[in-house]
Amino acid sequence: SKILVDDQIIDRKNLIDIEDRGYQFGDGVYEVIGVYEGRPFMMDEHLERLQRSAKEVQLKLPYSMVELRNLLNQLVKANHLDEGIIYLQVTRGAASRWHEFPGEDVQPKTIAYTRAEERMTEVEDQGGHAVLTEDIRWLRCDIKTLNLLPNVLAKQEAKKNGAVEAILHRGETVTEASASNVFIVKNGELFTHPANNHILNGITRQKVLELCRKNNLPVHEQTFTVKDLLAADEVFVTATKSDIIPILEVDGKQIGSGKPGNITAKILQEFRSLIY
């Protein structure tokens, strides 16, 4: 397959320097963009978030939004990608290993590739289980950086228990999940953690908020507790490509009826109608 390296689309090969700062420090930012029927979904929103992440870690993106959009569209075409994702990352580049930023002469490294992936309609329709784990991450979870070890450990805990996600809590407060945002439904109203430094403001999350408002479903960007989560009528998680997954059990405890809820199903249906 083809990959993007800086502004060139080339055949896939190994070319990352052993002293690339992404590799050594996780010093970089990234995005995962869904591709449905050959079309990247909400690419501009993802690229705007990349721009924000880069700014927050003082990394100067080498390409404009328009250039990146064009390059990624070319990459999708070159790979004849129909269903799947684009992975895009920009690191602070390769330099002799010192913690502080390298000199101005060191160029950030941009790479992107695509991965074909089937749609996840089955788990979206049928739902899955989740586990609870303490949120041990840093205080800038709003930045989409390459530092994902706590997320990796949490997701592995989920996998080990046959769950689709690990829901994270900071003390009593539910923040998000290892690679998705969390919503609960109680008495017909939705709640999700506010977009502050404790969560990644998911593109899917933002779309779901918009859909709720458009459909007159009361939604609150308000923190809720582990207790609220377990007592919810419905729980679902949102992320790129897995879209909306109903959570039917958390740590072995049944949520609501134990089946995907009506409000979750409604939102999933609305979300899908944006894609097709």
Ligand code: PDD
């Ligand atoms: N993860 N929260 C975290 C910690 C995430 O890593 C993600 C996405 C989300 C959902 O964001 P969005 O709706 O913009 O995809 C929330 C991507 C998919 C990943 O790392 O693979």
